[in-house]
Amino acid sequence: MRETKQSGITIELKRGDIANQPEIAAVVNAANAELRIGGGVAGAIHRAAGPELTEETRSMAPIEPGEAVISGGHNLPNEYIIHCLGPVYGEDKPEDKLLANCYSNALDLAEDHQIERIAFPSISTGAFGYPMKDAARVAFQTVQEKMNGLEYVSLIRFVLWSEGDIAVHEDVMEEVFG
Numbered sequence: 001m002r003e004t005k006q007s008g009i010t011i012e013l014k015r016g017d018i019a020n021q022p023e024i025a026a027v028v029n030a031a032n033a034e035l036r037i038g039g040g041v042a043g044a045i046h047r048a049a050g051p052e053l054t055e056e057t058r059s060m061a062p063i064e065p066g067e068a069v070i071s072g073g074h075n076l077p078n079e080y081i082i083h084c085l086g087p088v089y090g091e092d093k094p095e096d097k098l099l100a101n102c103y104s105n106a107l108d109l110a111e112d113h114q115i116e117r118i119a120f121p122s123i124s125t126g127a128f129g130y131p132m133k134d135a136a137r138v139a140f141q142t143v144q145e146k147m148n149g150l151e152y153v154s155l156i157r158f159v160l161w162s163e164g165d166i167a168v169h170e171d172v173m174e175e176v177f178g
């Protein structure tokens, strides 16, 4: 499945670029501790948002693995950017707990800001080396655990880079929600 509705919340998979999600109030950045431009998701987001983003996030850095902070969207089509630092696989432990904290803290920030539509990339699965299937399981299980407590969030989109990444997430979605 590519979409499921659970307790009134739509969870969907979409192939694309996290920096090009116009209909979403908050996009999540797979950030680095310094909240600077980097490779992958952080590169795409900072390039599209512009240098004012780095200006804003400078005073919030550094952040710890599992932590999330929120900024404005600047030149992105989104009102907010939620920056999460995922664990480096094999280094920051326990990695599953730290990755779950990213999703949980991001959703808490979304609720605090009355955000209805949020989009996540697959945090930690690029430069940080987290196996995607395991990371998807953590992401969906965390969403499932928090679902009943969400008052404002009604759409959670997972934006994935390739068809292969979508296929992995489809399997895990079926396993967790099916």
Ligand code: ADP
Residues within 6 Å of the ligand: 016, 017, 018, 019, 030, 031, 039, 040, 041, 042, 044, 086, 121, 122, 123, 124, 125, 126, 127, 128, 129, 130, 159, 160, 161
């Ligand atoms: P991390 O450092 O947390 O591992 P990365 O940005 O290196 O984060 O990668 C996280 C995931 O996002 C990887 O699966 C990567 O393929 C994917 N990715 C890279 N660029 C984009 C983008 N512009 N939009 C969505 N996903 C992306």
